[in-house]
Amino acid sequence: MRKKIVAGNWKMNKTLAEGIELAKTINRQAGDNGVIIVLCTPFIHLTEVRNTITKDSLYLGAQNCAAETSGAYTGEVSAAMIRSTGAEYVIIGHSERRIYYHEDDATVNKKVKLALANELTPIFCCGEVLQERQSGIHFDVVRKQIEKGLFDLPAEDFAKVVIAYEPVWAIGTGVTATSQQAQEMHNLIREHVAEKYGNQAANNTSILYGGSCKPSNAGELFANPDVDGGLIGGASLTASDFMGIVNAF
Numbered sequence: 173m174r175k176k177i178v179a180g181n182w183k184m185n186k187t188l189a190e191g192i193e194l195a196k197t198i199n200r201q202a203g204d205n206g207v208i209i210v211l212c213t214p215f216i217h218l219t220e221v222r223n224t225i226t227k228d229s230l231y232l233g234a235q236n237c238a239a240e241t242s243g244a245y246t247g248e249v250s251a252a253m254i255r256s257t258g259a260e261y262v263i264i265g266h267s268e269r270r271i272y273y274h275e276d277d278a279t280v281n282k283k284v285k286l287a288l289a290n291e292l293t294p295i296f297c298c299g300e301v302l303q304e305r306q307s308g309i310h311f312d313v314v315r316k317q318i319e320k321g322l323f324d325l326p327a328e329d330f331a332k333v334v335i336a337y338e339p340v341w342a343i344g345t346g347v348t349a350t351s352q353q354a355q356e357m358h359n360l361i362r363e364h365v366a367e368k369y370g371n372q373a374a375n376n377t378s379i380l381y382g383g384s385c386k387p388s389n390a391g392e393l394f395a396n397p398d399v400d401g402g403l404i405g406g407a408s409l410t411a412s413d414f415m416g417i418v419n420a421f
């Protein structure tokens with residue numbers, strides 16, 4: 173069954189104490205309106221934030237994982253290590269990882285498989301940059317990212333993946349995709365998944381929107397038939413904004 177998910181991506185924000193405080197407030201306010209709430213914290217917060225979670229609707233996630241299983245990779249954190257904290261989700265292929273840390277489709281694909289092998293749900297990010305949209309190739313760009321990142325997974329593994337469409341031009345810019353732009357791309361993604369894995373798998377895939385999503389526009393975005401929630405950056409750093417988005421469903 174397709175799930176409604178609102179995931180907060182804290183990025184490189186919050187000291188440990190600040191993160192625990194934010195998680196506690198969200199835990200207190202989290203209700204049970206059928207929305208899965210995921211807190212994707214920095215690695216160092218994972219264990220402590222796990223210990224603040226008491227609500228069934230609240231889950232823990234990381235923002236990245238290593239492309240290798242273990243060994244001499246200074247500074248890296250493996251999927252198994254993430255899972256051992258109690259985290260159940262991991263963001264993979266975020267545009268900031270692709271752009272600043274040069275993660276290509278093959279690396280992202282490896283990470284997806286390691287996440288799945290370690291019982292983490294990958295939140296697989298895709299999305300075009302402004303120039304790609306302006307030159308009209310945005311559908312092709314996103315289709316290719318999904319093919320290369322996900323389409324060699326067996327159907328039973330693909331069924332565990334969450335997709336996040338995040339137009340790069342909308343991330344942290346205050347410019348949100350219009351509700352129509354989001355629906356159009358989400359629908360294209362679902363159709364592409366249907367071509368590969370069939371209609372039922374496509375219907376069951378949660379596709380989140382990310383990019384300057386806030387309480388004031390979340391309701392309109394989430395009202396689209398193919399938008400199943402959001403991946404939230406800036407607005408996930410304040411409990412009232414984040415819960416405003418969760419409650420926009």
Ligand code: PGA
Nearest residue numbers: 343344383384404405406
């Ligand atoms: P934003 O970030 O909500 O701050 O635009 C979204 C994201 O990068 O996941």
